Amino acid sequence: MSQGTLFDKVWDLHTVSTLPSGQTQLFIGLHLVHEVTSPQAFAMLRERQLPVLYPERTVATVDHIVPTENQMRPFADRLAEAMMQALEQNCKDNNLRFYNIGSGSQGIVHVIAPEQGLTQPGMTIACGDSHTSTHGAFGAIAFGIGTSQVRDVLASQTLALNKLKVRRIEVNGTLPPGVYAKDVILHIIRHLGVKGGVGYAYEFAGTAIAAMTMEERMTLCNMSIEGGARCGYVNPDQVTYAYLQGRDFAPKGDDWDKAVAWWETVRSDSDATYDDLVVFDAAAIAPTVTWGITPGQGIAVDEALPQLATIPEGDRVLAQDAFAYMDFTPGQPIKGTAIDVCFIGSCTNGRLSDLEEAAKVAKGQQVAPGIKAFVVPGSERVKQQAEAAGLDRIFTEAGFEWREAGCSMCLAMNPDKLQGRQISASSSNRNFKGRQGSASGRTLLMSPAMVAAAAIAGCVTDVRDYL
Numbered sequence: 456m457s458q459g460t461l462f463d464k465v466w467d468l469h470t471v472s473t474l475p476s477g478q479t480q481l482f483i484g485l486h487l488v489h490e491v492t493s494p495q496a497f498a499m500l501r502e503r504q505l506p507v508l509y510p511e512r513t514v515a516t517v518d519h520i521v522p523t524e525n526q527m528r529p530f531a532d533r534l535a536e537a538m539m540q541a542l543e544q545n546c547k548d549n550n551l552r553f554y555n556i557g558s559g560s561q562g563i564v565h566v567i568a569p570e571q572g573l574t575q576p577g578m579t580i581a582c583g584d585s586h587t588s589t590h591g592a593f594g595a596i597a598f599g600i601g602t603s604q605v606r607d608v609l610a611s612q613t614l615a616l617n618k619l620k621v622r623r624i625e626v627n628g629t630l631p632p633g634v635y636a637k638d639v640i641l642h643i644i645r646h647l648g649v650k651g652g653v654g655y656a657y658e659f660a661g662t663a664i665a666a667m668t669m670e671e672r673m674t675l676c677n678m679s680i681e682g683g684a685r686c687g688y689v690n691p692d693q694v695t696y697a698y699l700q701g702r703d704f705a706p707k708g709d710d711w712d713k714a715v716a717w718w719e720t721v722r723s724d725s726d727a728t729y730d731d732l733v734v735f736d737a738a739a740i741a742p743t744v745t746w747g748i749t750p751g752q753g754i755a756v757d758e759a760l761p762q763l764a765t766i767p768e769g770d771r772v773l774a775q776d777a778f779a780y781m782d783f784t785p786g787q788p789i790k791g792t793a794i795d796v797c798f799i800g801s802c803t804n805g806r807l808s809d810l811e812e813a814a815k816v817a818k819g820q821q822v823a824p825g826i827k828a829f830v831v832p833g834s835e836r837v838k839q840q841a842e843a844a845g846l847d848r849i850f851t852e853a854g855f856e857w858r859e860a861g862c863s864m865c866l867a868m869n870p871d872k873l874q875g876r877q878i879s880a881s882s883s884n885r886n887f888k889g890r891q892g893s894a895s896g897r898t899l900l901m902s903p904a905m906v907a908a909a910a911i912a913g914c915v916t917d918v919r920d921y922l
Contacts, residue, residue, distance in 0.1 A: 457621035459727035461690055462656045465596045468721075469579045471613055478615045484578040486513040486608045487564045488551075490520060490538040491868065492583030496605035497545040507549040509612045514573060515546050516554040518563045519868045523831050523858035526556055535869065549609075562834020562860040565589040565802040569673060570836055572702025576691035576718040581608050586802050586884060588679040591688030592672035593695055594721060596656070598686055619685055620654055620730035625661035628737035633919035635812065636671035637678075637804060637882070637902040639663070641743040641753045643735065644682040649751040652684030655730070658723065659689050663737035669698040670808045677803045678884050681750040690722045742918055744789050745886045745900040747777030752886075753900070756917045759788050780888060781897050782876075790915050792899070795877040797828035797910035798891075799855075799903045801865040804882035805833030809903040810841050813882075814849045816907035816921045822854030823913030829856035831863040831871075855910065867892030880909040 457463055471480040488496075493515070500507070507513060520535035530536040546553035554560040560567060565586055568574045576594035580587060583605040590597035604614055626639060644651075657679045664672070672689045679687025689695075696715055699705045706714040741755035752774070754760065762785045766774045778785060783792075799805075799813050810830065822828045830850050832838035838860050841847055847857045864871040865883035872892025873879055879891055879898050882905075886898035899915065908918040 457728055457730050459724035460621045460658060460729065461594055461688060461721055461723045462596060462619065462621050462658065464721050465577055465579060466618060468577070474615055476615070478617055480613050481579060481616050482613055483581045483608050484512065485568070485573060485580045486612070487568055487580065487582035487584075487587070488513060488515045488542075488605065489564050489582075489584065490517045490542040492602050492605055493545065494538060494541040495602050496583070496609055497541070497549075499603075499606045500609055503610075505610045507551065507609045510550050512612060513609065514552045514554075514568065515542060516561055516564050516567055517542060517556060518561075519862045519866060521556065521859070521861035522869050523861045523863050523871060526859055532870070559835050559839075562832070562837065563802045563805060563862055565673075565677065566806060566833035566837065569593065569669070570702070570834060572699050572705035575699065575705070575714070576695060577721040581614060585680050586677050588684070588686045589673050589677040589802060591676040591679070591686050592669060593699070594688055594691035594718065596686055596688065599680060619656045621658055622652065622655045622684075622731040622733065623658045623660055623729045625732070625734045626659070626663040626737050627661040627734065628663055629666070630663055630737045630740060633742050633904070633917070633922055634740050635902040635904065636667060636674040638740055638743040639737075640675050640678040640681075641745065641750065641900065642740045644678065644751045645743070645753045646735075647682055647733065649681060649749045650683045652679065652682040655684050657682070657684040657687035658729070659687060661734070661737075664689060665692065665694075667694075668808060669694060670806045673806070674803055674809075678750065681884060691718045742902065742905055744905070744915055745898070746781065746783060746789055747774065748780055748886060748888055749773070749777075750884070750886060750900060752777055754789055756790055756905070756915065759786050760784070762786055790917060792915040793878065794880045794899065794909050794914060795825075795827065796864070796873060796879040797822075797826060797906050798831070798864045798871075798879055798881045798883065799829070799906050800831030800833065800863050801883035802833065802862070803884040804903045805831060805837065807837050807840050809882065810837070810846050811844075813903040813907040814846045816904050816918060817853040817855065817911070818849050820853050820911045820921075822910045826910055826913055828854065828910035829858055829871075831858045832860050834860050853911075864891050866890070880906045880915065882906050
């Protein structure tokens with residue numbers, strides 16, 4: 456088993472006890488909740504007449520069901536309105552910090568916590584959402600959990616978990632122009648598989664990772680779960696500290712110096728032992744597009760779809776299913792594939808730098824006729840910052856719609872949905888069947904800059920031609 460890694464250190468520091476089952480009872484430093492997975496958990500507490508044990512360690516926001524066009528209350532969707540009212544009441548009853556629409560700080564849960572400095576190195580973090588792994592970018596261990604576990608954290612501030620193995624994934628060298636963190640993680644998942652990380656925590660390292668900004672690292676860790684890993688993280692460094700310093704909940708004054716000194720100690724040791732090591736060459740990574748129905752079914756934009764004979768035998772049935780569902784043919788190029796909808800946003804790629812890169816492509820261009828293209832900032836703060844920089848005008852002048860903050864057409868638990876067999880170029884994280892709101896809709900995952908290029912071309916195209 457691994458030794459001396461950040462994962463081992465943080466796990467040991469937060470271990471309360473070893474349970475009879477052999478699992479670890481792990482203390483959770485920060486619990487994030489939203490409107491979708493929390494109502495039943497709060498109801499279970501009420502049934503047992505249990506309080507929220509540490510209300511100061513739980514922070515709430517609304518994101519999944521929030522409309523991004525008309526946010527007038529009550530919402531047109533009665534279920535969405537009911538979820539909103541339930542969270543508002545639960546937060547009031549339990550004295551929880553709550554960032555509601557119009558607070559100036561509402562947004563996707565995995566965007567608002569980092570931007571406010573709630574997410575910090577050495578923490579354990581849990582949320583009833585798969586992509587909680589995002590927070591590992593700060594050198595935290597962050598888990599997505601189910602509703603019953605949300606209940607457990609509210610009631611006890613602990614989780615019963617099996618300890619994971621640790622795989623170190625190095626990406627060394629310099630990323631070529633037009634290649635972003637989204638391409639890196641899609642490339643990794645393509646080669647390790649959507650089940651390759653089962654039972655593992657992923658430690659991302661190497662010179663290419665060290666050169667990434669915090670927002671790029673968040674994109675990388677966000678999709679660890681799509682590779683089967685329970686969490687992913689990057690060791691904290693000066694990039695981490697520079698991002699955190701001065702944020703709302705970051706330590707101040709002498710406490711800052713003490714915090715940085717402690718954060719340095721939780722980094723993986725230079726002689727740490729790992730359960731596995733995989734190394735990638737950054738120069739070999741190209742702009743990447745998914746063609747199938749899992750994030751692992753991806754290819755470089757200038758590649759052709761694989762022939763069945765080249766796919767490992769155990770993956771061929773899934774590949775055949777993907778070809779049929781997507782209405783694609785083995786051997787056809789992905790470049791030139793016509794698209795209908797272009798979505799820039801999500802907890803994967805809805806931060807300011809994501810919008811900046813997409814705006815570089817969109818500036819002075821025009822969305823192709825018949826294409827629905829829209830941009831959804833990841834939080835109210837991101838929206839304010841983008842508007843202050845004039846990004847909203849760049850997008851609207853190019854023919855994109857500029858929306859309010861929310862999850863939007865990622866999970867599509869709001870009015871933003873695909874219709875029928877539409878094909879979406881999406882900067883989100885999952886391309887499962889029906890993921891974007893239509894039971895027959897089709898999703899192609901790519902970077903925000905690639906989505907912007909697709910909107911202009913009206914088809915999948917190489918963003919490098921626009922840079």
